[in-house]
Amino acid sequence: MNEFLQIFTLALLSTTIRISIPYILAALGATVSELGGVVNIGLEGLILIGAFCSVLGNYLTGNPWLGVLCAIAGGMFFAGLHAVVCIKFRANQIISGLALNIMAVGVTKFFLKYFFHSSSNSGRISGLPKWDIPFLSGVPVLGDIVSNPLILITILLIFAVFYAVYKTPFGLRLRAVGENPEAADTLGVNVYKMRYAGVLISGALAALGGVWLAYDQHQFTDGMSGGRGYIALTAMIFGKWNPLLATLASLFFGFAEAIQIQLQTIGVDLPVQFIQMIPYVLTIVVLAGSFSKSTAPSADGVPYEKE
Amino acid sequence: MKLSKTSKAFLINIGVTLAAIFASFVVGAFFILLVGVNPLTVYWKLFEGIILNPYGLAQTFFKATPLIMTGLGIALGFKANIFNIGAEGQMVIGGFVCAWLGFTFTGLPPFLLVPLCIFGAFLGGVLWAAVPAILKVKTGAHEVITTIMMNFIALALTNYLITYFFHLPETVHTQLTSPSAFLPRLDQYIAAFKGSPANVTLFLAVALCALFWWLIWKTPYGYETRAIGLNPSAAETGGINIKRNVLLTFLISGGLSGLAATNFIMGYKHYFEEGFSQGVGFMGIAVALVGQNNPFGIIFAALLFGALSHGTLVINALVPKDIIQILQALVIFFVISANLLIKKYIAKINEDRS
Numbered sequence: 001m002n003e004f005l006q007i008f009t010l011a012l013l014s015t016t017i018r019i020s021i022p023y024i025l026a027a028l029g030a031t032v033s034e035l036g037g038v039v040n041i042g043l044e045g046l047i048l049i050g051a052f053c054s055v056l057g058n059y060l061t062g063n064p065w066l067g068v069l070c071a072i073a074g075g076m077f078f079a080g081l082h083a084v085v086c087i088k089f090r091a092n093q094i095i096s097g098l099a100l101n102i103m104a105v106g107v108t109k110f111f112l113k114y115f116f117h118s119s120s121n122s123g124r125i126s127g128l129p130k131w132d133i134p135f136l137s138g139v140p141v142l143g144d145i146v147s148n149p150l151i152l153i154t155i156l157l158i159f160a161v162f163y164a165v166y167k168t169p170f171g172l173r174l175r176a177v178g179e180n181p182e183a184a185d186t187l188g189v190n191v192y193k194m195r196y197a198g199v200l201i202s203g204a205l206a207a208l209g210g211v212w213l214a215y216d217q218h219q220f221t222d223g224m225s226g227g228r229g230y231i232a233l234t235a236m237i238f239g240k241w242n243p244l245l246a247t248l249a250s251l252f253f254g255f256a257e258a259i260q261i262q263l264q265t266i267g268v269d270l271p272v273q274f275i276q277m278i279p280y281v282l283t284i285v286v287l288a289g290s291f292s293k294s295t296a297p298s299a300d301g302v303p304y305e306k307e
Numbered sequence: 308m309k310l311s312k313t314s315k316a317f318l319i320n321i322g323v324t325l326a327a328i329f330a331s332f333v334v335g336a337f338f339i340l341l342v343g344v345n346p347l348t349v350y351w352k353l354f355e356g357i358i359l360n361p362y363g364l365a366q367t368f369f370k371a372t373p374l375i376m377t378g379l380g381i382a383l384g385f386k387a388n389i390f391n392i393g394a395e396g397q398m399v400i401g402g403f404v405c406a407w408l409g410f411t412f413t414g415l416p417p418f419l420l421v422p423l424c425i426f427g428a429f430l431g432g433v434l435w436a437a438v439p440a441i442l443k444v445k446t447g448a449h450e451v452i453t454t455i456m457m458n459f460i461a462l463a464l465t466n467y468l469i470t471y472f473f474h475l476p477e478t479v480h481t482q483l484t485s486p487s488a489f490l491p492r493l494d495q496y497i498a499a500f501k502g503s504p505a506n507v508t509l510f511l512a513v514a515l516c517a518l519f520w521w522l523i524w525k526t527p528y529g530y531e532t533r534a535i536g537l538n539p540s541a542a543e544t545g546g547i548n549i550k551r552n553v554l555l556t557f558l559i560s561g562g563l564s565g566l567a568a569t570n571f572i573m574g575y576k577h578y579f580e581e582g583f584s585q586g587v588g589f590m591g592i593a594v595a596l597v598g599q600n601n602p603f604g605i606i607f608a609a610l611l612f613g614a615l616s617h618g619t620l621v622i623n624a625l626v627p628k629d630i631i632q633i634l635q636a637l638v639i640f641f642v643i644s645a646n647l648l649i650k651k652y653i654a655k656i657n658e659d660r661s
Contacts, residue, residue, distance in 0.1 A: 041455070081640070091643035094390060094451055095596060098589055099639035106632030107338075113627035114342050230455060237452060273467035280456040280463075284438070287448035 010141050012255075012262050017145065018216065020254030021154050022047060022209035026232030027239065027246040028161045029205030034241060035165060036198025037178035039301040041097035042082050043206045044229025045104025050075045050210025052108040055220040056115060058125045064215065065128070071207040078104065079203020080196075087195050090303035101229075109222060120222050127215040150212050157205065162243045174198055178297035181304040191304050206232070234283040240295040253279045316653045323652070324597065327645035328611070331637035338633055344626045356621030357614045363621065365493060365503035369575075371606075371613030372505070373398070373567035373584075375512040377591025378609055379519050380432070380563030382600035386523060387532045387556040388539065393439060393454030394564035395588025396461030397432035401565025403465050404431035405572045406579035407473075409484025420487040425511075425569055432565020433558045435461060440557035444550045450557070458588070462581075469581055480580035490573045506574030512609075515563065516602035532556055564588060590616075593639045611638075 026043045033040040040046075050071040057063075057070025078100060085096045109119065116122045130137075130147045137143045145151050165171040176184035177194045185191050206229065213228075214220050231253055239246030260275040310318070336346035357363040377394040384391035391397075405428035412420060439453035473481045490507050494500040523529035531552050534542040543549050571583050590612055597611065598604030615635055619628040 085640055085644050089644035089647045091646060094392065095592060095639060095643055098392070098592060099636045099643075102586075102589070102632055102639070103636035106629045106636060109629035110338065110342075110627045110633060113629070119627075227459065230459065233452070234456070271467055271471065273463040273470075276463045277460050280459045284442070284448070284453050284456050287453055288442050288446045 009262070012258050014141050014144055015258035015261055016251065016255045017141075017151065018254075019257050020251045021151065021212045022228050023232050023235055023250035023253055024154055024158065024247050025209035025212065026206045026229055027235035027250050028157060028243055029202030029209075030233050030236040031239070031241055031243050031246050032161060032165070032174070032205070033198045033202035034236065034300050035178045035297055036174045036195045037181060037297055037299045037302065037304070038083070038086050038195050038199050039093040039097065040079070040082065040199060040202050041094060041229070041233060042079070042100030042104070043097075043202070043232055044225050044227065045101035046075050046079055046203050046206035047210040047213070047225040047229050048104045048108050048223070049078050050207025051214040051224055052112070052122075052210070052220050053207065054211040055122045055125050055214045056111070059115070059123060064126055067125070067215075068128075068208070068211050071211045072204045075203040075205075075207025075210070076200050077203075078107075079199050079206075082203075083196050083199035086199070086303065087192055090305060093301050093303075104225075105223065108220070112220065112222065116220075122220040124218050125214075127218055150208075150215065153208070154212075157208075158243065158247050161205075165243060170197075175297070177304070178299055181299050181302075185304075185306065191306070195304070231279050234279045237283055237296075238279075238286055241297060312656055315656050319652045319656075320599065320649055323645050323649045324599070324642060327641035328597075328638055331634060331641045334637050334641075335630060335634045338630055339626055342626060349622050349626050349630070352622050352625060353614075353618045357618060361497075361499035362501070362503055363614075363617060365497075365500035365505040366617040367610060367614040368493070368509050369503055369505040369570070369613070370616045371609040372509045372512045372570040372574075373587045374590055374594050374609035374612055375605055376515060376567035376570075377564045377588050378594030378598060378605040379512075379515055379602065380560040380567075381591050382595040382598065382602075382605060383519065383523075383532075383556060383563065384560040385595060385600050386536045387553055388536050389443070389553060389557050389560065390451050391436065391439075391454055391557065391560045391564070392451055392592065393436060393457045393561065393588070394567070394591045395584055395586065396454070396458035397435040397561040397564035398567045398584045398588050399458075399461045399465055400435040401428040401431035401562075402568030402572050402583060403468070403579050404428060404434075404565075405568050406481055406484055406577075409488035409572070409577070410482050413485035413487070415485070415487060417487040420485060421490065421573070424484070424488045424573055425566065428565045428568045428572070429562040430565070431568075432561040432563065434561075435565070436557050436561020440554050440561070443557065444554045465579070466581060469579070473579075480576070480578045483577045484572070488573055489577055490569070492574065504575040506570065508570040508574045511566070511569065513606070515566070516606060519602045528552070528555070564591065567591070590635070593635065593642075597638065597642050 026047055030040055030043055053074030054067040054071035058067030082096050082100050085091045086093045113119055128149050131149060133146050137147045173189045173194050176189055177191045181191045213224050235249035235253060236246045238249035256275055256278050260270055260272055263270050339346040339349050357367055377398060380394055381391055405424045408427040409424050435457060439450045439457055442448040442453055443450045469479060475482055493505045494503060531547045534547055535549055535552055539549060567587060572579060594605055594608040594612055598608035612635060615631050619631045
């Protein structure tokens with residue numbers, strides 16, 4: 001019992017947040033893309049692209065904020081590739097996503113060697129400067145949150161995405177083209193444009209997840225996305241394609257990993273493999289249950305052909 | 308000379324696919340130019356190192372062997388509208404079962420142990436496909452997500468088994484299987500292949516292609532599978548038991564992916580090692596796609612991707628070897644995009660009432 005209480009420390013909370021941020025950002029991206037009707041399993045690759053572009057931009061310009069912009073641009077560029085293949089050429093979205101993941105591994109390693117002459121990692125870069133906010137910065141955990149710009153941006157984005165999806169005409173149109181593109185088209189919504197928007201936004205969001213990883217470690221390392229894009233996908237399903245619920249699912253997966261890390265620090269050796277399985281097993285259980293079928297957008301994954 | 312519509316469609320299919328592959332190399336050339344190298348030098352080196360060199364050819368066979376098998380597994384699924392992205396996990400579990408049998412039943416003679424290990428690889432794949440297959444049939448859970456999840460669970464599970472129970476000290480692999488489970492390398496028969504681990508599982512792969520063709524085109528099972536793939540509701544009206552066929556097809560698809568492990572385990576290293584599958588399960592999707600779910604097309608596509616994969620070593624000195632992965636991804640992008648053109652051209656031919 002004592003050990004059980006021992007792990008519930010402030011460190012657990014901040015570890016949870018640190019692990020969850022990329023999940024949250026990519027899960028938000030997955031949600032936006034799929035609400036518009038385009039499945040994006042290329043998130044994994046987009047995280048990697050984001051991480052690499054942020055490091056490269058930061059390294060070349062010396063400005064971490066320009067690194068963030070480079071990441072967003074890179075993420076949107078490669079998401080755009082996926083979008084053109086899926087929307088214009090109406091190709092299979094799953095295969096395109098897989099190709100994007102292969103592409104991302106190849107492109108990042110290719111240019112890692114070119115710019116940093118290494119096949120494993122980039123040079124060291126600075127992260128974003130901490131914001132020093134009077135009084136609050138000194139408070140444990142809360143201080144870390146308010147002084148870290150990327151965490152604040154993430155929190156802002158969670159609500160912005162939620163608001164955009166459910167409370168704006170843009171969100172209504174986006175959901176309409178994911179639910180019933182024919183009807184949306186008849187009502188004058190440009191299906192292709194909305195779907196492009198959804199995929200591009202997902203690229204920017206996933207890339208920001210990559211920025212977090214790279215700036216957290218102050219470098220790019222080969223394959224640093226480490227399957228997070230797929231976890232984000234599970235968070236989206238677990239969160240029933242709702243940005244807020246997807247965020248909660250991301251936090252839950254982050255929490256499970258944080259507990260495992262905490263247990264290890266106090267000497268309880270729980271096989272890490274079983275913790276790693278949690279999101280995947282849960283997703284299968286959720287999909288096996290009947291409730292998930294009604295929640296996925298009806299035209300999710302179905303290319304639209306204008307008559 | 309007047310061509311029939313089917314042969315015209317066939318030629319368009321092949322022509323556009325080859326053009327798409329060519330286009331990927333053109334775009335790949337821009338990446339090579341970016342780092343200041345002449346793309347023609349790189350491509351010539353690739354050609355020279357793979358086609359004109361017996362060792363390169365043997366390596367291509369070695370890399371193509373498991374790709375043929377996962378490609379067949381995935382293509383079989385596609386025939387019945389099953390999207391099995393779980394080939395990677397099925398191959399990993401198949402490999403584990405195969406190796407475990409090989410180092411557990413060490414007393415068995417080759418004529419028993421070899422078939423047992425091959426069957427074990429098949430069975431491992433079947434078992435790992437069973438979860439998404441049963442869920443698809445019973446609850447309608449979509450196999451794309453469930454098979455992706457099963458891939459990760461397979462990796463974590465084998466990682467656990469290796470870390471806690473089966474690893475040899477200081478390594479991440481198991482002990483060696485009994486020599487009775489070793490399959491002969493091709494360089495025993497062809498001296499020019501010396502040094503390449505290409506082995507007789509290549510013939511297993513080719514035999515499976517023939518079996519695939521027979522199964523799909525010559526058996527009632529194949530007829531049912533194709534009917535489901537073309538039009539599930541018509542197939543059901545025609546009295547085909549869709550659920551039973553989909554379940555069976557999914558399981559065989561998993562088994563074929565499991566068999567892909569025999570190349571590495573029985574023909575090359577003779578142990579199970581984490582990461583031995585090297586994305587062959589995912590690349591199998593590209594192979595099935597470029598090969599248009601046709602066994603002969605799959606052999607061609609597997610040779611193409613296998614050659615590229617060996618090409619990493621050939622061009623490494625000239626240009627970062629990761630250009631190969633970029634090329635592989637480009638081939639997939641171009642080929643799936645070209646499918647739309649193929650459909651349009653074929654629709655046009657069918658419109659021309661000549």
